[in-house]
Amino acid sequence: MQLFEEKTHLHYTKWMSGQEKISGKQKAFTDAYQLLHAQLVRFVQSMVYNREDVKDIVAETMLVAYEKFETIRHKDALLSYLFTVSSRLVYKLQDKKKQIYTAFDPEQAEQVSDDHTSADSKVQLNELYNALDQLPLKQKEAIVLFEISGLSLSEIQQIQGDSFSAVKSRIARARESLKKILEEEIV
């Protein structure tokens, strides 16, 4: 995980050298954002499966956070803000797409697996996303934030806006449900 972030940071620094026309505010925002990018994208791709949707939600989340960046300079606050915004956008997208597809679509999941992902990993990811899709949206969001994005319970509490114990029990119920779903699929 840490290696990946370092790699990403190097990538970012290299990319930034070619960017001369960006403003001070933009640079400050992208500096803060690049540390949270991987977490955010993993969360979004676990929630929506479609690459284009992931791209759109991430871009929109960045723009909204950038508008409010001057009031959320603290790193922890930015993380919480980014996930809160992206969560709302995910809900919004889910509402829009409810009538189009409600169940997990393996073809959609394929799109969120890049070419570097191994075949085994792809199978595992499809299995996970299929199981996650059968959870209530709020449980799904809580367990993705906790298990995949690596957010703490208090951070998830801030994003979901419920009590600490509610988030804790939600994640526990999500785990149990997920376990049952995966066991049923194996059987």
Next chain:
Amino acid sequence: MNKLFDAARNAEPVVSLDESIEQFNKEVEGKETTSIYMKWLKPVIAVATLAVVGGGVYFLIQNQGQQNAEPSQENTVQTEQPAVQATETQPAATVEQPQSKDENIEAVTSSTKTEITNPTPIKNKVTHAVGANDNYIVETQTVNINNETGAFKISISDDVERIVLNGKEVEKSEWSKYQNEVAEAMAAKSSMGINKENAANKKFVDYMFSTLKENGLIKNNLSAIKLSNEMLLIEGQEADSAIHKQLLKEYKKITGNDLGFRTLYFN
């Protein structure tokens, strides 16, 4: 399950940081460009809006002005029409006066060959010029008659005074030849006036004005008076019938003649 979560945690993000930041920068730039554009566009829109609104108001004012102007033009036309009508009726009145008194004249007038014109002021007025000495001027009337014989100018006071045919004066001995024309002229003359040279007429005029003043009907000799057997009009208003009868009686007494078909105008 943990294995599956590990796979998800280690999965490469489907949207790279480069891609996200590039897209972000583009969108920010676009937004800022739009913002700058809007910053300039707003005053332009404001000015354009003001211009449109101002133009609209100007148009409305102009339109209102035109609408207001239209009735005044109509008024002008309306006021002009009577003037035109008056002008048109005046010559007709000139011709009609003799016609109303004599059907022969009407017949002559209606024929294309005979034309009676009256060079005197409209309505054959007896011009009453008031001077410091109150000297009345009663003009001799000249009646123009154009027929097969030629162009006559017959001047009349109480009686025929002069006949001119085709620009040449006709001797008195020759007047009998033109009895028809004289009759026409006399008929026309009956509605004209009286000769200023005639002492009797002048005496009657003096009497008339002094009587009307005494009775409080006129204030001075400038009043417009119309006297005929049928009526006495002072400034267009019909006067007391007793005064009217008195004037007619006095006219006969002073001049020795009835007023007859004459209408005397004093203006």
